[in-house]
Amino acid sequence: MKDTVLPPVYLDNNATTRVFPEVVEAMLPYFTEQFGNASSIHAFGSEVGGALRQARKSLQKLIGAEFDHEIIFTSGGSESNNTAIRSALQVQPGRDEVITSAVEHPAILTLCDWLEKHEGVTVHRIPVDKLGRLDIDAYRAALSEKTAVVSFMWANNETGTVFPVDGLAELAHEVGALFHTDAVQAVGKLPIDLMSTEIDMLSLSSHKFHGPKGLGALYLRKGTRFRPLLRGGHQERGRRAGTENAPAIIGLGKAAEMTLATMAEDSARMAGLRDRLEKGLVQRIGHCFVTGDPHDRLPNTATVAFEYIEGEAILLKLNQAGIAASSGSACTSGSLEPSHVLRAMDIPFTAAHGAIRFSLSRETTEEEIDRVLDAMPGIISGLREMSPFWSGDGAQPDGFNPAYA
Amino acid sequence: MWDYSDKVKDYFFNPRNAGALTDANAVGEVGSLSCGDALKLMLKVNPETDVIEDAKFQTFGCGSAIASSSALTELIIGKTIAQAKLLTNQDIADFLDGLPPEKMHCSVMGQEALHAAVAAYTGEEVDEDEHEEGALICKCFGVDAGMIERAIRTNKLTTLEMVTFYTKAGGSCASCREPLEELLADINKEMVAEGAIRPEEAYVFGSAPKPKRKKAQGFVIPDAAPAPMPPAQPSAPIQIAMPAAAAPVAVAEAPQPASGLSAAKEAILVSKIIEEMRPTFRRDGGDVELVDMEGSLVLVSLVGACSGCQLAASTLGGIAQKITETLGRPIRVMPVARS
Structure with missing residues (x-):
């Protein structure tokens, strides 16, 4: 009961983040005072154009783009991804193959499934190893003169594993293909300097780094051929029609500025807290392990797989203890399959169902991590006592044989 | 997060009868790690009376799987094997005040484990796998x-x-x-x-005709001129409470009839309009009845397919439009519960 008095601990920052109060403050005047359309001549929109330019420049800095017009504001990561892949296929007649990985976000995978099924596109899904690292040989083998676009995520949303996208982009260019990266989880957490890479397109989302929801951007390298997804008005230089979401763009700009200002120290601190969390969990609780590539991953993401129990049950108990996390479990998503990412990493079913993702933000404190460490052992042992696969001191490999499998 | 009932939450956070039953004489096991949920149901059945004296469960699964398993044990303790066999997954869901549709499979798992345990006790063949599958x-x-x-x-x-x-x-x-x-x-x-x-x-993707849009029947005025109705003869079942002259509020609200008709004449006209439109609703399996008229408000009751229909709002709009046209003043039509 005493847990309920403590403030809640939010460790689901890969799902979405709290909007910084400064960001809200920056946005507010653009709802009620400077609410005019940026395209209008009159005074109600006169300051909007300047504020939008400033926001674009802040985002340009965050991702190290050479020009600010390389940024196209969209409604979010999913729209950016859809725009990038479809555009790349349309501007390269004769090339009708897409290469992506087995662990992408559904915003890429579902689109690829559709293109493969209904639009005659061939899709190569490159596998990963047990640590979630890309199979580079399979990637090289899939590249050809038929490849229109390669799309690999910069960092995985579930495990935090980072793909070496700059190198992957160079390989794509060897066969003349375009390279896109879904960097929704990487922007704001990793230093990004696009002008020194060969990446052609990059998707990002504002609400993953303390900006407002419903806004994202597509980076489109200068000179990259492009076909808009939405046609209509002249906004974003005719590349994305629709009245600019001015307050959100201005909020994104502020969030980008704040994130960049302290990124180096924040990353180091988050990584320290993440390690403390992971080590603590593994020490205090048996039959669990950390997933992802320990050498190259996001500083804020810890996904720990607990064997013989199911993730949703853990989340409900955590929620009761005032701790918010997420899981790769099937039950939380409504499908019966556990996380496609963990399955692609060949993590056994016994553990994939019980994987819990703790994703930190720069606001996370040591005290919060310690609260998780205190709460988890009891939750896990309580659920294991209820599990038919658990016998008290460990697994029960042969004791439980259900009627069907 | 799922919209679990309080009872589901209670049975998850405070599960009854969780754990192993050492002296069980009937055990049912269903599910597997790969499908993400599994249940081991252990029963202690009195061989003399066939009464289930005790039941315990061990469950690997989400919150609703654990709650369903616990509910199952509560439902069957004290029942005979024959009674327990009649239990359905819906009984489990009802006991928990309902489960989200995506989670109904948890209750099915409970029923299956029970069938397996009963079969183990009686020596019958286990039922075929009815576990739900796919997205x-x-x-x-x-x-x-x-x-x-x-x-x-x-x-x-x-x-x-x-x-x-x-x-x-x-x-x-x-x-x-x-x-x-x-x-x-x-x-x-x-x-x-x-x-x-x-x-x-074979069906080819995308070849289905567009979904037929239901005509908003309320707007459709039959082509054929309605049969002339004897004026001032409202049909029997319709009762109209006349606006009481003593109710100044209602009078104040009501704009003066632009048509110059008396309230009674207006009410008769309104009932006529609704009578004329009723066959259209009946064709769709519904019906509408005039309940009352207060100033600019016409109260009707919707029955059958009309009540709860998503098109109810447009149906009412259709009636309102017709009445407004006839009376020459703005009218609102509001659905009310049948008295």
């Missing part, structure tokens, strides 16, 4: 891909309409239309390959 396609009616596939294969369905008739999937909000179309096209393709149906019969 939940139609959320309105809780129909999953496995059930749809069985219906398509067994009945050689080749149109979306038939799939809806057989499974109800897609019969309500229709937002599952695209996955449903894909599923039908895929299964038909397999059936063609297996020789079950001819290639020209």
Whole structure:
């Protein structure tokens, strides 16, 4: 009961983040005072154009783009991804193959499934190893003169594993293909300097780094051929029609500025807290392990797989203890399959169902991590006592044989 | 997060009868780690009376799986084997004040484990696997891909309409239309390959006619002129409470009839309009009745298919428009519960 008095601990920052109060403050005047359309001549929109330019420049800095017009504001990561892949296929007649990985976000995978099924596109899904690292040989083998676009995520949303996208982009260019990266989880957490890479397109989302929801951007390298997804008005230089979401763009700009200002120290601190969390969990609780590539991953993401129990049950108990996390479990998503990412990493079913993702933000404190460490052992042992696969001191490999499998 | 009932939460956070039952004489096990939920149900049955004296469970699964298992044990303790056999998954769900449609499979798992345990006790054959399978396609009616596939294969369905008739999937909000179309096209393709149906019969993705839009019947005024009604003869079942002259509030609200008709004459006209429109509603399986008229408010009761119909608002709009035109002053039509 005493847990309920403590403030809640939010460790689901890969799902979405709290909007910084400064960001809200920056946005507010653009709802009620400077609410005019940026395209209008009159005074109600006169300051909007300047504020939008400033926001674009802040985002340009965050991702190290050479020009600010390389940024196209969209409604979010999913729209950016859809725009990038479809555009790349349309501007390269004769090339009708897409290469992506087995662990992408559904915003890429579902689109690829559709293109493969209904639009005659061939899709190569490159596998990963047990640590979630890309199979580079399979990637090289899939590249050809038929490849229109390669799309690999910069960092995985579930495990935090980072793909070496700059190198992957160079390989794509060897066969003349375009390279896109879904960097929704990487922007704001990793230093990004696009002008020194060969990446052609990059998707990002504002609400993953303390900006407002419903806004994202597509980076489109200068000179990259492009076909808009939405046609209509002249906004974003005719590349994305629709009245600019001015307050959100201005909020994104502020969030980008704040994130960049302290990124180096924040990353180091988050990584320290993440390690403390992971080590603590593994020490205090048996039959669990950390997933992802320990050498190259996001500083804020810890996904720990607990064997013989199911993730949703853990989340409900955590929620009761005032701790918010997420899981790769099937039950939380409504499908019966556990996380496609963990399955692609060949993590056994016994553990994939019980994987819990703790994703930190720069606001996370040591005290919060310690609260998780205190709460988890009891939750896990309580659920294991209820599990038919658990016998008290460990697994029960042969004791439980259900009627069907 | 899921919208669990308080009872589900209670049975998850404070599960009754969790753990191993050492002196169990009937055990039912269903599920597996790969499907994400599994249940071991242990019963202690009195061999003399066939009464289930104690029951315990061990469950690997989500919150609702644990709650369903616990509910199951509560439901069967004290029952005889014969009584317990009659228990359905719906009983488990009802006991928990309902489960989200995506989670109904948890209650099915409970029922299956019970069947397995009973079979173990009586020595019968275990029932065939009825565990739900595949993604939940139609959320309105809780129909999953496995059930749809069985219906398509067994009945050689080749149109979306038939799939809806057989499974109800897609019969309500229709937002599952695209996955449903894909599923039908895929299964038909397999059936063609297996020789079950001819290639020209198979459903091709995207070939379904556009969903028929139901005509908003309330707006449609029959082409044929309505049969002339004897004036001032409202049909028997309609009772009109006349606006009481003593109610100044109602009078104040009511704009002066632009038509210069008396309140009674207006009421008669209104009842006539509604009478004329009733056959249209009845064709759709519903009905509408005039209840009262207060100033600019016309109160009606909607029955049958009309009540709860998503088109109710436009139906009422249609009536309001007709009455407004006839009386020459703005009228609002409001549905009320039947007295």
